[in-house]
Amino acid sequence: MNRPNPARLLLIDDHRIFNDALVSLLSAQPDLQICGQVFDAADALPTIHRTSPDLILLDINLNHSNGIDLGKTILASFPAVRIMMLTMYNQARLQDESRRAGLHGYMLKEAKTTDLLRGIRAVLANERHFASDLINKAAPTDDAFGDEFARRLNLSFREVEVVALIREGLNNEQIAARMHISVETVKTHRKNIHFKLGITKVTDLIQFAVRHGI
Amino acid sequence: MYQRRSIRFIVTMLLLTGLLTGNRQPSVGQSVPALLSDRRGNAVYIDSMANVIRQLYVRLIAAPATPHTDTLRFKCLYRLAELYRGRDSVLYFGSELVRQARSRQNLYYEVNGKLLLEAYYRHGEINMPKALRLNLDVLALIPPHSYYDNVRFQANLHLGSLYKLSNEYDKALYYAERARQVISRNTVHQTAITNSLLIDLEQNIGSIYNRQDRFPDSERHYLKAESLLRHTSSKAEYGYVYDDLAELYLKYGRYGQALHYGKKAEAVWERVRSANESKGWGTLACAYAGLGNDELAVWYAQKVLHLTRPHKFIREQAYQTLYLVAEHQHDWQRAMGYYKQYVTIRDTIERDRRGLELVTIEKQAEYDQLALESKQVQQLQAERMQTVEKENQLVKLLADAQADSLYLTEQQRILDRERAAGQMARQRVEQERQQQNFDRTVGQQADQTQRNWLFFGFVSTLLLLVVLVLLLYSTRLRKRQVDADLRLAYERKATDARIIQTQEAERARLAADLHDDLGGTLATLNRRLTDMQDLVHDDAGQQAFADLVPLVQKSSDDLRRIAHNLMPPEFARIGLRYALEQLVRSQPPVPTRFTFLVSGHERRLPLDTELNLYRIISEQIQNVNKHAKADRAAVQLLYYDDKLTLTVEDDGLGNKTTLSGASPGIGLKTSKLRAEYIGATLWRDVSEVGTLVVLEITYPLLAHESTQPRPPAPD
Numbered sequence: 023m024n025r026p027n028p029a030r031l032l033l034i035d036d037h038r039i040f041n042d043a044l045v046s047l048l049s050a051q052p053d054l055q056i057c058g059q060v061f062d063a064a065d066a067l068p069t070i071h072r073t074s075p076d077l078i079l080l081d082i083n084l085n086h087s088n089g090i091d092l093g094k095t096i097l098a099s100f101p102a103v104r105i106m107m108l109t110m111y112n113q114a115r116l117q118d119e120s121r122r123a124g125l126h127g128y129m130l131k132e133a134k135t136t137d138l139l140r141g142i143r144a145v146l147a148n149e150r151h152f153a154s155d156l157i158n159k160a161a162p163t164d165d166a167f168g169d170e171f172a173r174r175l176n177l178s179f180r181e182v183e184v185v186a187l188i189r190e191g192l193n194n195e196q197i198a199a200r201m202h203i204s205v206e207t208v209k210t211h212r213k214n215i216h217f218k219l220g221i222t223k224v225t226d227l228i229q230f231a232v233r234h235g236i
Numbered sequence: 237m238y239q240r241r242s243i244r245f246i247v248t249m250l251l252l253t254g255l256l257t258g259n260r261q262p263s264v265g266q267s268v269p270a271l272l273s274d275r276r277g278n279a280v281y282i283d284s285m286a287n288v289i290r291q292l293y294v295r296l297i298a299a300p301a302t303p304h305t306d307t308l309r310f311k312c313l314y315r316l317a318e319l320y321r322g323r324d325s326v327l328y329f330g331s332e333l334v335r336q337a338r339s340r341q342n343l344y345y346e347v348n349g350k351l352l353l354e355a356y357y358r359h360g361e362i363n364m365p366k367a368l369r370l371n372l373d374v375l376a377l378i379p380p381h382s383y384y385d386n387v388r389f390q391a392n393l394h395l396g397s398l399y400k401l402s403n404e405y406d407k408a409l410y411y412a413e414r415a416r417q418v419i420s421r422n423t424v425h426q427t428a429i430t431n432s433l434l435i436d437l438e439q440n441i442g443s444i445y446n447r448q449d450r451f452p453d454s455e456r457h458y459l460k461a462e463s464l465l466r467h468t469s470s471k472a473e474y475g476y477v478y479d480d481l482a483e484l485y486l487k488y489g490r491y492g493q494a495l496h497y498g499k500k501a502e503a504v505w506e507r508v509r510s511a512n513e514s515k516g517w518g519t520l521a522c523a524y525a526g527l528g529n530d531e532l533a534v535w536y537a538q539k540v541l542h543l544t545r546p547h548k549f550i551r552e553q554a555y556q557t558l559y560l561v562a563e564h565q566h567d568w569q570r571a572m573g574y575y576k577q578y579v580t581i582r583d584t585i586e587r588d589r590r591g592l593e594l595v596t597i598e599k600q601a602e603y604d605q606l607a608l609e610s611k612q613v614q615q616l617q618a619e620r621m622q623t624v625e626k627e628n629q630l631v632k633l634l635a636d637a638q639a640d641s642l643y644l645t646e647q648q649r650i651l652d653r654e655r656a657a658g659q660m661a662r663q664r665v666e667q668e669r670q671q672q673n674f675d676r677t678v679g680q681q682a683d684q685t686q687r688n689w690l691f692f693g694f695v696s697t698l699l700l701l702v703v704l705v706l707l708l709y710s711t712r713l714r715k716r717q718v719d720a721d722l723r724l725a726y727e728r729k730a731t732d733a734r735i736i737q738t739q740e741a742e743r744a745r746l747a748a749d750l751h752d753d754l755g756g757t758l759a760t761l762n763r764r765l766t767d768m769q770d771l772v773h774d775d776a777g778q779q780a781f782a783d784l785v786p787l788v789q790k791s792s793d794d795l796r797r798i799a800h801n802l803m804p805p806e807f808a809r810i811g812l813r814y815a816l817e818q819l820v821r822s823q824p825p826v827p828t829r830f831t832f833l834v835s836g837h838e839r840r841l842p843l844d845t846e847l848n849l850y851r852i853i854s855e856q857i858q859n860v861n862k863h864a865k866a867d868r869a870a871v872q873l874l875y876y877d878d879k880l881t882l883t884v885e886d887d888g889l890g891n892k893t894t895l896s897g898a899s900p901g902i903g904l905k906t907s908k909l910r911a912e913y914i915g916a917t918l919w920r921d922v923s924e925v926g927t928l929v930v931l932e933i934t935y936p937l938l939a940h941e942s943t944q945p946r947p948p949a950p951d
Contacts, residue, residue, distance in 0.1 A: 035756075037752065037753065037756040037757075039756065039757050039760055040756040040757070040759065040760050043760040043763070043764065047763070047767070063382050063383055064382050064383060064384075064385035064386055065386070066383060067344050067383055067384070067386075068386055071311070071314075071344065071348075074268075074311075082806070083748065083752045083806075085382075087381060087382050087383070088809070091381070092383055095379075095381075095383050098341070098342070098343060098344075099342050099343055099344030099345065100307055100344070101303030101304075101306065101307065102302070102303040102304040102306075102307050103307075110751055110752055110755045110756060110759065110805075111805055111806055112796070113805065113806060113810060113814075113818075115809070115810040115811075115814045116806060116809065116810065119809070130759075131755075131756060131759040131760075132758075132759040132762060132763075132792060134763075134766065135763055135766065135767055176833055176835060177833075178831065178833060178870035178872060178883075178885055179831075179868050179870060179885075179887065180870070180885050180887075180926075180928070201923075201925065202923045202924050202925045203921055203923045203925065203928070204921050204923070206921065207921040207923075207928050210883075210928070210930055214835075214872075214874055214881065214883070217835060217836070217874055217876060218835040218874070
């Protein structure tokens with residue numbers, strides 16, 4: 023779609039160099055126009071009122087106040103504006119929080135220029151845009167050590183061993199002797215296993231072991 | 237004529253854009269035309285603007301309410317109230333804005349609507365108590381974080397000047413000081429805006445002192461305002477500050493200095509004010525009259541009187557000057573005439589001021605009454621209770637007093653009786669003494685033998701006592717020693733805790749600096765490089781860039797890693813569980829394969845506790861990496877109902893490491909110290925098949941149940 027007017031962007035970031043660099047980058051785009059720069063959280067609301075931006079690019083760490091909270095505050099008084107977090111924080115958790123706060127996008131400051139522009143345009147076109155390659159989004163890769171127990175049953179390798187020995191009918195002392203660990207440690211493992219599986223009886227545990235082939 | 241046409245042109249343009257943008261989707265408020273401040277004086281312009289905005293507003297009301305139209309509507313109302321500044325229409329538009337914004341729970345516009353109303357009441361000196369109440373309202377409405385600091389500053393400043401007008405200088409100074417705190421708390425870099433706020437503030441404080449006739453304080457603050465001027469670009473600010481200084485010096489008869497600043501102000505106003513406004517001439521006239529330069533004094537006074545509608549303050553100055561000059565020249569007749577006029581104006585001003593003061597005081601009382609109504613009722617009740625109690629007490633006291641007086645007469649009789657009894661007793665004692673004297677001579681001989689026995693008894697008890705005292709002393713000494721040891725241990729622990737805290741604070745600061753500041757710069761650099769690469773077309777250039785880019789990328793990665801090791805970014809926000817998960821996930825798969833397990837409902841612990849748990853576990857992970865030579869390792873968090881258990885297990889060398897000489901000594905010691913500091917238990921089972929570390933902490937009694945971290949306190 024060919025916009026009659028360029029979209030108005032407001033940059034809120036206390037990092038002056040980054041802020042200025044972004045201005046020179048974005049104002050080169052014919053469909054974007056920078057309507058203001060804010061370096062201090064206290065100036066954000068008055069500037070939004072004055073400049074009426076379509077989209078705000080917002081940093082997370084702003085003179086020790088939090089950008090996500092500011093985003094929420096902005097949306098409370100300017101519900102029609104769109105907000106994209108642009109941050110150094112490569113954190114899925116923060117991205118989720120931004121999403122829950124009703125913000126419209128989350129991108130990393132080190133994103134490539136083309137990606138950044140694509141994200142900005144997507145949000146301007148009423149889409150939501152969240153970075154897909156944040157660190158702890160990545161699921162653990164394939165498992166060379168048979169730790170599928172960990173994933174499937176939420177048990178550690180030691181706990182699996184303990185379950186197997188309980189299934190053989192060994193008591194704490196015997197398990198301790200077999201595994202070369204202290205009785206106290208065996209007790210700790212058993213307590214944790216019971217907690218995790220939500221069971222209280224040994225018979226249940228043995229059934230569990232049989233069912234899962236431990 | 238030309239102006240007319242241009243205005244009409246603007247109006248049609250605005251109308252057109254208003255119509256166009258009315259149909260268009262986002263662009264919040266783009267269609268509400270901005271106000272050109274330099275045309276404020278132009279009534280035609282104002283009216284036409286108001287017309288355009290009003291039409292837009294009517295259309296918006298008819299349209300279905302969406303977030304977009306809401307914002308536009310609020311903006312229209314705000315702009316209209318702004319346009320009609322100083323006129324009664326402000327009341328309508330301002331109240332409407334407040335009402336509508338409140339119904340949509342839009343804090344920003346509610347607060348700003350109240351500020352518009354406040355300005356209307358305050359500037360026209362129409363209803364000062366209402367202005368006061370609005371400011372207090374606003375302060376109560378805005379949340380404590382810094383996003384509303386501009387509003388907080390304004391409200392405090394207004395309160396300062398309102399209290400100044402009602403002569404309550406302590407309160408005035410209190411609010412001025414609060415305003416200052418708002419600016420100083422969050423501005424790292426001084427912007428032009430904060431600077432003019434500061435100037436405003438200094439002028440305000442200066443004038444508070446001036447009203448109290450405290451010349452040195454007033455002068456100090458005005459001069460401070462003057463020194464702040466060099467950062468400002470607004471001419472008017474210069475003018476106002478110079479005006480203030482000139483009038484202050486005039487008031488205290490320092491005509492030389494008054495003239496100096498009066499001249500400066502005149503130079504500024506010459507450029508800013510229109511032909512029909514005074515440019516500080518009244519002050520100049522007075523200053524010249526004070527210095528005895530009659531000619532110039534009269535010249536300036538005449539300039540004032542030739543203005544079409546000079547303000548009463550300036551007229552007062554002009555007549556005062558003329559009267560003084562006439563007096564110098566012993567022209568008593570004219571002096572008399574001018575004096576009469578001067579006094580008339582002065583009295584009007586004084587009367588107005590008094591009237592205002594009275595009104596403010598009166599309304600202030602009304603306000604206080606309203607604001608403190610419930611409190612007063614409570615107080616009244618409490619007082620009534622107290623009065624009742626006091627009455628009871630009084631009655632009791634009265635009864636007591638009567639009883640006392642009765643008692644006194646009774647006492648008198650008793651005394652007489654006792655005196656008689658005493659007489660008799662004395663006689664009896666005399667008789668007894670004679671009897672005793674006789675007895676003593678008989679007993680003395682028996683005593684002699686007894687005394688010997690007593691002597692031995694006494695000496696032996698004395699010895700026993702000495703031994704006892706010695707014993708007691710030694711135990712006391714031992715106890716003191718133990719106490720001292722305990723205290724020392726306690727102090728050491730306190731020191732450890734302090735060291736841990738300081739270290740964490742320092743790490744957090746360093747990590748934030750690195751991550752945010754340097755990181756942002758590197759990201760910019762990286763982007764610039766890749767963008768520039770696209771502009772270079774020869775192969776050598778391309779190669780040079782291709783070589784550079786990974787370097788920057790690597791430094792950026794390194795920086796992230798270093799900062800992360802110092803302190804996981806936003807730890808307070810993401811919390812222990814996610815920080816640990818991230819840490820475990822970031823371990824390389826070789827030589828040790830880590831797994832991460834969580835069970836139970838995540839609970840947040842105090843930040844300090846979570847951070848130390850994180851440090852202990854990451855220390856254990858490092859130990860596994862450094863010493864264990866393990867194939868597998870698992871880190872788990874178990875959120876029990878009453879406690880959190882964290883375990884780190886590995887299938888590594890276990891107690892065989894100690895045989896090979898490498899021992900995780902210092903790390904373990906600090907881990908223990910940290911565990912002790914947060915009240916957790918840490919134990920390890922090191923066997924020949926690996927190590928299990930268990931870290932347990934019971935939830936604090938008043939645990940913050942929510943997973944929401946507390947926001948950093950702004951105050």
